[in-house]
Structure formats: C-alpha cells, structure tokens
Amino acid sequence: MMENGSSREAERGLAAAIFFVLICAWGGSVNAAAERPNIVLIMVDDMGFSDLGCYGGEVDTPNLDRLASSGLRFSQFYNGAKCSQSRSMLLTGRYFTEAGMNLSGSVTIAEALGKAGYTTLMTGKWHLQSHPVDLGFSRYFGHLSGATNFFHGDNSFRLGKETFKVPKQGFYTTDANTDYAIRFLEETKDSRKPFFLYVAYNAPHYPLMAHKEDIEKYRGRFSEGWDVLRRKRYKRVKELGLLGGDWPLTPRPKNVPSWDSLSEKDRKWEAYTMEVYAAMIDRVDQNIGRLMKKIDSLGASENTLFMFLSDNGGCPFQRTKTKRDVPGHLPESYITYHTPWANLSNTPFRLYKQNQHEGGISTPLIVHWPRVISKGGNITHSMGHITDLMATCLEVAGAKYPETNNRGQKAMPLRGSSLAPIFRGGTRQVTDPVFFHFSSNRAVRSGKWKLSWAGKGPWELYNMDKDRTELVDLSGKFARRAQEMAASWEQWFKATSGGTFKGKKNRKNNKGNKNNKKKKPSEGE
Numbered sequence: 219m220m221e222n223g224s225s226r227e228a229e230r231g232l233a234a235a236i237f238f239v240l241i242c243a244w245g246g247s248v249n250a251a252a253e254r255p256n257i258v259l260i261m262v263d264d265m266g267f268s269d270l271g272c273y274g275g276e277v278d279t280p281n282l283d284r285l286a287s288s289g290l291r292f293s294q295f296y297n298g299a300k301c302s303q304s305r306s307m308l309l310t311g312r313y314f315t316e317a318g319m320n321l322s323g324s325v326t327i328a329e330a331l332g333k334a335g336y337t338t339l340m341t342g343k344w345h346l347q348s349h350p351v352d353l354g355f356s357r358y359f360g361h362l363s364g365a366t367n368f369f370h371g372d373n374s375f376r377l378g379k380e381t382f383k384v385p386k387q388g389f390y391t392t393d394a395n396t397d398y399a400i401r402f403l404e405e406t407k408d409s410r411k412p413f414f415l416y417v418a419y420n421a422p423h424y425p426l427m428a429h430k431e432d433i434e435k436y437r438g439r440f441s442e443g444w445d446v447l448r449r450k451r452y453k454r455v456k457e458l459g460l461l462g463g464d465w466p467l468t469p470r471p472k473n474v475p476s477w478d479s480l481s482e483k484d485r486k487w488e489a490y491t492m493e494v495y496a497a498m499i500d501r502v503d504q505n506i507g508r509l510m511k512k513i514d515s516l517g518a519s520e521n522t523l524f525m526f527l528s529d530n531g532g533c534p535f536q537r538t539k540t541k542r543d544v545p546g547h548l549p550e551s552y553i554t555y556h557t558p559w560a561n562l563s564n565t566p567f568r569l570y571k572q573n574q575h576e577g578g579i580s581t582p583l584i585v586h587w588p589r590v591i592s593k594g595g596n597i598t599h600s601m602g603h604i605t606d607l608m609a610t611c612l613e614v615a616g617a618k619y620p621e622t623n624n625r626g627q628k629a630m631p632l633r634g635s636s637l638a639p640i641f642r643g644g645t646r647q648v649t650d651p652v653f654f655h656f657s658s659n660r661a662v663r664s665g666k667w668k669l670s671w672a673g674k675g676p677w678e679l680y681n682m683d684k685d686r687t688e689l690v691d692l693s694g695k696f697a698r699r700a701q702e703m704a705a706s707w708e709q710w711f712k713a714t715s716g717g718t719f720k721g722k723k724n725r726k727n728n729k730g731n732k733n734n735k736k737k738k739p740s741e742g743e
C-alpha cells in the first residue's frame with residue numbers, strides 16, 4: 219500500500235511538474251514575444267563618480283540605493299566628459315565626432331524604438347540642435363538650453379514644440395521634469411505599447427539652486443572639509459567593492475588649498491556650496507522615488523529596465539555670479555561649487571568634467587530590471603561606454619537599427635554594443651579600443667591600457683588593472699605601446715571627424731563632423 223500510495227503520489231507529482239513546465243514554456247514564449255520591457259533612462263548633469271550613497275558619497279539617495287541593492291552597479295562605465303557630447307552619444311550610439319550636435323546621419327533611440335512600436339517620451343535638458351519631437355520623441359517637456367535657472371527657467375522651455383511659459387511661483391525644474399514624466403505615463407498608459415522614457419535632469423549642474431528644506435538637511439554635513447571627506451569617501455568606495463583593484467587615492471591637486479588653510483568665513487561658504495549641491499542630488503533621488511512609484515502603480519515595475527547615469531564628472535569651473543550672501547534657495551542666486559569639491563565628487567579619480575582622465579569620464583551606472591536581474595546588489599567591473607546604451611535598448615526591445623532616420627538620412631554604423639549579456643549575469647564582446655575626446659583633452663582605452671592626454675599634454679600611459687587612478691605614467695617604459703595607441707587615436711579622430719587634431723582649436727570639431735552646421739552654443743556646458 220505504501221508503495222502504491224507513494225507511486226500514485228509520484229505520478230501526480232510528475233504530471234504536475236510536466237504541466238508546470240509546459241505552462242512556463244508557453245508563458246515564457248508569450249512573454250518574450252508580447253511583453254517587451256519598458257525602458258527608463260535617467261541621466262543627471264555634472265555629478266561625479268562617487269556622490270551617490272550607493273557609490274560611497276555623503277548624499278542621501280535612498281531610492282537609488284534601493285534600485286542598486288536590487289539591481290546592478292557598474293564600476294567602470296564611461297560617459298563623454300561633457301554635456302552635449304554625452305547626450306549625442308547616448309541618443310545615437312555613435313561617437314560625438316560623428317553624430318555632433320545635430321545628430322546628422324544618426325538614428326536616435328527614440329526613432330528606433332518608435333519604429334518598433336514603443337511610446338517614446340522625454341523630459342528635461344536637450345542641449346543639442348533640432349528638437350526632441352523632430353528626432354523621435356512623441357512627447358517632450360523640458361528646456362533646450364544647457365543650463366537654466368531652476369526656479370524661473372528660461373525662454374527655451376517647451377511642452378511638445380510649443381513654448382512653455384514657466385510659472386513665476388512654485389516651479390522647480392527637477393520636480394517639473396518628473397511631473398511631466400508622470401503625466402506622460404498616465405496619458406499613454408492605455409496604448410498597450412511598451413514605453414521608452416528618457417529623463418535628463420539638469421541637476422546638479424550650476425547654478426546651484428535647491429529647495430530650502432533640502433538644503434537645511436545638509437547643514438554641517440560637509441564641515442569637515444574636502445581633505446577629510448575625500449579620505450573617508452575613498453574608504454567607503456573601497457568597502458563597497460567599487461574598486462576593481464588596490465589603487466591609491468589621488469593626492470590633493472596643487473591648485474586645491476588645504477581645508478585647514480582657509481579662514482573660518484571661507485570654510486563656511488565653501489561648505490554651504492556643497493550643501494546646496496547635495497540638496498540638488500537629494501531632490502533628484504526623491505523624484506526618482508516618485509517616478510518609480512508611478513511605474514509601480516501601472517503594474518509595470520517588474521518588466522521595466524531602469525538605467526541611471528551622469529553625463530560627466532564633477533565640474534571644476536568657478537562661476538559664481540552673485541554675492542555669497544544670496545542663498546541657493548532663491549531664484550536670484552547664482553552660485554557654483556568649484557575645483558576642490560569637484561575633486562571630492564570624482565573620488566578616487568583625477569581631473570574633472572571635460573578631461574578624459576577617469577575623473578571626467580567615470581560615471582555611476584545603476585541598472586534595475588527585476589525580470590532579468592534576479593540577484594540584486596552585485597557590482598560588475600565590466601567596462602562600458604555611453605555609446606553602448608543604444609545597442610542595449612535595441613537588443614532588449616527586439617528592435618532593429620533602422621536603415622534611415624526620421625529625416626530620411628541614411629543611418630551610419632553604430633559604435634557601441636549591448637550591455638544586456640552583463641545584465642543577465644554573463645559577459646559580452648566589448649568594443650575595443652574605445653576613444654575619447656573633448657577640446658584639447660583626449661584618451662584611448664584598449665583592454666587594460668589607457669592613454670590619456672590633458673590640456674597641452676603630453677600623452678600618459680596607464681595600466682588600468684593596477685592603476686585606475688592614473689598615478690604611474692608608463693609612457694616612457696612602454697614607449698612603443700604609447701606610440702601605437704597615440705597613432706590609433708589620430709587615425710580614429712581623422713576618420714570620424716574629418717579633421718586633424720589641433721588642440722583647443724578642435725572645439726569647432728566638437729560641433730561634430732564638417733558637414734554639421736555651426737550654431738551659437740547655449741549657456742551651460
């Protein structure tokens with residue numbers, strides 16, 4: 219009896235198991251065909267590698283920390299070191315020297331996913347030529363300029379293609395970008411299409427402006443000064459496992475005074491600028507919390523691929539235009555932080571926004587996608603570049619790279635490759651070498667080797683496995699390698715920009731290839 223009973227139970231168990239497997243196989247194939255993921259791509263502006271809590275920073279970012287702890291963090295992801303460069307490369311998957319400001323001969327993610335049946339939504343800073351609606355986004359709210367007054371906006375604000383008059387009271391750009399993102403999601407929720415939402419927050423770009431209550435929260439948080447805080451931050455970055463090797467912290471640059479050498483008045487002022495900067499990032503995090511809550515309420519959380527990054531490292535430019543005593547919660551204020559705090563933002567790396575050393579090009583990349591990333595909290599040391607985001611979106615959406623863009627131009631080849639195999643816990647064929655350029659700053663990364671050039675040069679060679687903080691220049695020891703990599707950079711620059719490198723004079727090449735029309739740049743960089 220026992221045997222018979224056991225045998226019947228076993229049969230029932232087997233039948234149930236077969237049924238379960240069939241259901242899963244059937245459900246899986248239906249999901250694969252019908253349930254393409256939504257994609258939320260969020261980029262902030264002028265935020266360093268280690269400002270976020272989950273990257274070792276002092277700023278409270280509980281929402282991003284939560285996404286990181288149930289998602290994936292990249293330790294070695296690169297942007298374009300400058301606002302427009304990063305935006306152009308993010309949207310097209312091509313180098314800025316090719317796509318330029320007008321994205322000529324390029325297809326945007328919005329155009330490609332729109333053709334593949336996605337709803338395409340954007341809010342925030344554009345900072346390229348043309349208009350988001352003309353380049354594939356069905357809805358847009360934000361400012362076309364590179365920088366704006368966070369409380370009063372500027373005359374480049376648009377809702378769709380219409381001029382948007384910024385309200386005189388109760389307006390804050392970061393909040394408004396989220397309000398419209400939520401509104402667009404609500405308005406399009408019945409379309410039964412998956413959505414691609416790109417939110418380009420202008421924060422924490424200068425002018426540093428934040429809500430009074432958010433600034434209050436950070437009172438005293440930075441009073442220990444940049445020397446102590448940088449050492450503490452380095453320790454946390456290391457403890458979090460974000461360093462792929464045992465690299466030392468870079469020393470305080472010569473143009474940064476020691477905190478102790480400042481007068482009490484100056485220390486108070488400097489700490490205040492960092493408090494406002496932190497408050498701006500805090501507000502971004504609060505808004506990401508609101509946005510994710512909305513996506514959750516739509517029942518879309520599980521199959522939404524969320525990616526978060528910054529367009530360049532901390533900004534060293536001192537551009538305070540008003541007196542120090544005009545606080546950052548007032549629209550009349552125009553304060554900035556500068557080199558010493560940018561150096562904290564980019565801990566443990568060297569140099570800043572616009573440089574192609576690691577401080578300029580290293581960004582957090584947080585990826586969250588419950589359906590695919592089941593084991594959360596991991597850190598990958600796989601290298602990635604901002605041009606990879608287009609190929610990633612195409613792959614996860616099952617979309618093809620179109621032959622032409624919405625303007626009828628032939629689409630030129632993509633440069634990046636998909637990050638999706640990494641999301642699934644595997645490895646991928648990386649693009650190698652990867653090239654970098656802005657103005658007189660340039661670099662090339664090939665495997666563990668990186669050749670970097672800042673300002674007037676010369677070329678410096680680093681072994682990134684042993685020295686990602688770029689402290690031991692090996693260009694003398696491995697002169698032939700350095701020469702070969704330098705030659706490959708020159709070749710790449712000529713092939714993609716149509717010109718030869720002339721240092722700062724190449725700023726005109728930053729407008730893209732020679733076929734791109736020149737246009738007066740808007741404020742902000």
Ligand SMILES: [Ca+2]
Nearest residue numbers: 263264301529
């Ligand atoms: Ca920027």
